[in-house]
Amino acid sequence: MPVAIIGAGPIGLAAAAHLLERGLTPLILEKGDAVGAAIRQWGHIRLFSPWQYNIDDAAHRLLKPTGWQAPRGSALPFGNELVEAYLEPLAALPGIAAALHLNTEVLAVTRQGMDKTRTLHREDQPFLVRVLGPRGLEDHLVQAVLDASGTWSQPNPLGQAGLPAPGESAVHPFITQPLPDAAGKDRARFAGKRVMVVGAGHSAANTLLSLGQVAKAEPGTRLIWGVRGSGSAQRLYGGGDLDGLPARGALGSRLRSLVEDGVVELLTSFTITELEAGDGALLVHASSPEGAREVEVDVLVPATGFRPDLRMLRELRLELDPAVEAPRALGPLIDPEFHSCGTVPAHGAAVLAHPDKDFYLVGMKSYGRAPTFLLATGYEQVRSVVAAVAGDDDAAASVHLDLPETGVCSTDLGGSCDTASSGGEMVSQSGCCGQSEPVSLGVPTGLLHGRMLAD
Structure with missing residues (x-):
């Protein structure tokens, strides 16, 4: 057989x-x-x-x-x-x-x-x-x-505690697939819009970097980065020049620049509690130590990882x-x-x-x-x-794996491997950790031993 x-x-x-x-x-x-x-x-x-x-x-x-x-x-x-x-x-x-x-x-x-x-x-x-x-x-x-x-094919939901946020299924038109081609074929969906990216891994970073190109070229484009975790933003940027994979280290360094230059607005301790369709926009309700928050956006990009x-x-x-x-x-x-x-x-x-x-x-x-x-x-x-x-x-x-030194490697942006996942499917040890957040393969979040520059 x-x-x-x-x-x-x-x-x-x-x-x-x-x-x-x-x-x-x-x-x-x-x-x-x-x-x-x-x-x-x-x-x-x-x-x-x-x-x-x-x-x-x-x-x-x-x-x-x-x-x-x-x-x-x-x-x-x-x-x-x-x-x-x-x-x-x-x-x-x-x-x-x-x-x-x-x-x-x-x-x-x-x-x-x-x-x-x-x-x-x-x-x-x-x-x-x-x-x-x-x-x-x-x-x-x-x-x-x-x-x-x-x-x-099985991205994690946007709500807290592993559950979909109330209203998540009803606002599907406002939510993209993970890792959209923001600076390429999907550009029109983001140009001049209020865009929120949710997630703290390589998929989020890659998407924000692409959106940063759009924001610098298209007036009116506003970028918001929602992260559930609290504390210093330093951990979100990874190992920088210390990372054994230079491309991965550069990812965090470039993202830091976008935040420090004001191109990306970073919201930490941002836990989504409800998603609601407003008047042509998406109302994102969230909790934080400072109390309830509400952010109105035109598009939301999920970068919260995957599950089998x-x-x-x-x-x-x-x-x-x-x-x-x-x-x-x-x-x-x-x-x-x-x-x-x-x-x-x-x-x-x-x-x-x-x-x-x-x-x-x-x-x-x-x-x-x-x-x-x-x-x-x-x-x-x-x-x-x-x-x-x-x-x-x-x-x-007899199992053996001969891989290069990966330098800084943690479960945040600095090493959370990198799409896809991935139930997917996004992503490899030299490539980066792969999908909970791809490919893959060393896959998005994706996704690989070649994981992606995104997750």
């Missing part, structure tokens, strides 16, 4: 490459209409990490005989370049192209003939993966499942960390209250395993709500997991 891979982003396609090298058959199920669908939504964002850390080894080995030339290792790619120069050629390889099913949404994963309450002979039954694709509903029987679907969508896995026996919703053994290693992207060790199949044998969460989704994912970490995950599925226990147990 094939091995199902949910998601055709960098981690999913890397898993397919490792399966092919071991003589196994991948079945790649992608909800979007192209590979790297989540990354394409933040393709205007540049990654923190250079190309040398954004390409999986097995994928490189499969591409090399075709004459494919790897981009210059020291260059920092945009998301669109990651897709066009790497993911699309990889997806075009015959073994991967034949296994790739686009426009195919996974609705449920279970065991054939068994719901999650049945135990006897459970491991002897194949997985049943139900999808909705171009031919309607279909069931696939597979020997193992790797869920690399990310977190991009676990609904399709309801009939599986999962064991998740109660705090971050990662595999239980991984949760304590990545909890952002205690760890940053610089302190997360390499890990593989043993840490990612669940009670349902041969089911694995990999990539951004494996980190649940934690924003410390790295693309290179995801590549090592799938190398180990595929070895375990193939029965090579020694290779599965």
Whole structure:
């Protein structure tokens, strides 16, 4: 039987490459209409990490005989370049192209003939993966499942305590998607408007920097940055020149300049308590130590991170960390209250395993709500997991990650990895911590070991 891979982003396609090298058959199920669908939504964002850390080894080995030339290792790619120069050629390889099913949404994963309450002979039954694709509903029987679907499609709500703010669903027209192309194709939506960005990670920083270009060129553009945390703004700007990833350090330094120059108005201790549609505008109600606040804006950009969508896995026996919703053994290693992207060790199949044998969460989704994912970490995950599925226990147990020094790395802007996430999906250790707040991939918040210059 094939091995199902949910998601055709960098981690999913890397898993397919490792399966092919071991003589196994991948079945790649992608909800979007192209590979790297989540990354394409933040393709205007540049990654923190250079190309040398954004390409999986097995994928490189499969591409090399075709004459494919790897981009210059020291260059920092945009998301669109990651897709066009790497993911699309990889997806075009015959073994991967034949296994790739686009426009195919996974609705449920279970065991054939068994719901999650049945135990006897459970491991002897194949997985049943139900999808909705171009031919309607279909069931696939597979020997193992790797869920690399990310977190991009599941952004965190804007309200307090993990809940949507009252009125949030009713004011959808005023709220953009995460990481809009503010200085590019989406410029008209922001020019001359009152714009609020909510969030304290790299996605917020990248968006504010783009909006800063708009504000300087378009009279009447007002930028407001709402941050839930209190205290000194210094922690929001990160490590600056001390950051081991220069592009990431420069992000915080440039943002500081926008605030100090008055281009961006910073509101700390800003907890949204209600969103209300006013007369052609959005009324943002918030609480603070000084009392209630109300800010009227034309557009609100969410940069509050992502969380995993676990609904399709309801009939599986999962064991998740109660705090971050990662595999239980991984949760304590990545909890952002205690760890940053610089302190997360390499890990593989043993840490990612669940009670349902041969089911694995990999990539951004494996980190649940934690924003410390790295693309290179995801590549090592799938190398180990595929070895375990193939029965090579020694290779599965031997995990290693060789990354550059990341310098300042914390859970605020200075290191909260960098889109996407990402339920998504945004983002890598050299690239930055990835999605709770992308891609990704080293992904937005996004999103990667190439995470993005945004989050």
